[in-house]
Amino acid sequence: MLMKPLIIGQLKARLPIIQGGMGVGISRCNLAGAVALEGGIGVISTAQIGYDEEEFSRNPIEANLRAIKKHLQRAKEIAKGGIVGVNIMVATKQYAEYVKAAVEAKADVIISGAGLPINLPELVKGSVSKIAPIVSSLKATSIILKMWDRKYNTTADFLVIEGPLAGGHLGFHEDELVDIDMDAYQEEIKKIISLKKEYEEKYNQEIPVIVAGGIFDKEDVKRALLNGADGIQVGTRFVTTKECDASDAYKQAYINCKKEDIRIIKSPVGMPGRAIWNPFLEKLTKGRSEIKHCFGCLEHCNPKEVPYCITKALTNAVEGKLEEGLIFCGDNADRLKEITTVKQVMEELTV
Structure with missing residues (x-):
């Protein structure tokens, strides 16, 4: 061992x-x-x-x-x-x-x-x-x-x-x-x-x-x-x-994802991140998502400038609202x- x-x-x-x-x-x-x-x-x-x-x-x-x-x-x-x-x-x-x-x-x-x-x-x-x-x-x-x-x-x-x-x-x-x-x-x-x-x-x-x-x-x-x-x-x-x-829906997103769905994205944090491509990320390619409320999560985040609210996106995901959520994952998520x-x-x- x-x-x-x-x-x-x-x-x-x-x-x-x-x-x-x-x-x-x-x-x-x-x-x-x-x-x-x-x-x-x-x-x-x-x-x-x-x-x-x-x-x-x-x-x-x-x-x-x-x-x-x-x-x-x-x-x-x-x-x-x-x-x-x-x-x-x-x-x-x-x-x-x-x-x-x-x-x-x-x-x-x-x-x-x-x-x-x-x-x-x-x-x-x-x-x-x-x-x-x-x-x-x-x-x-x-x-x-x-x-x-x-x-x-x-x-x-x-x-x-x-x-x-x-x-x-x-x-x-x-x-x-x-x-x-x-x-x-x-x-x-x-x-x-x-x-x-x-x-x-x-x-x-x-x-x-x-x-x-x-x-x-x-x-x-x-x-x-x-x-x-x-x-x-x-x-x-x-x-x-x-x-x-x-949520069960979040877990299912991992099970359903394919290798080509796992991509590197740019986070509002200013760092690259790995996530499962979905309707939410697709929609962001056409323009920023309006931020109606700031949750004060990150030190260097300006709600007027970032493309979307990462708190709202991650909260939607964990609750199962995947079409409006960001689903972070590792490189091997497609193997689950x-x-x-x-x-x-x-x-x-x-x-």
């Missing part, structure tokens, strides 16, 4: 499998709790997590902060001692408040990307939460680890390296996603692993490396582990599970053919 338990400080996951955080509403308490119960690390996405709270349209930030605590508590109850954390985008408005809410709710891990989480160590100081940046390059990893070392005299508890085959927002230029060179990307992973060893020695601690993006089956898992990773992060595989928090369970997916990934 190639797999070993994933140890992050005092935390020990029986299986080195992290479920990727998927917003809006795709990975909340039910999915994260189920993954943690099966021995992995379940992750709740905080992106507009309170979309179904009563006062969300009036006060989205307060609704989200309350929902973070509520879903972490519920996930921990489901997990029965398993490891549960959150994914918080740096691009989120009131980012610091979201981190503080997760800390107060005793999130086991906080994973942060969509920007450089430079001040994350300060926000979790004195807490039980372990922290990891999401990185896609040696350059980004070097910047973060140097800054954390210099400003806070600390380092990452683990690293999540997200590759070009991942779903949702991607930390790559669009031209890098047209003709993907996976061999070059594997070399980048090796360079990141080499770099983190410097900080392991300095701080006398292990910094596990988790790779994400395009992992679908046992062969992908074996390849990642043999290339030096300590664990894997998987998102897409968990969408079509009974426990996933998305049926609704399954978290337990079955975990068993299929264990090597």
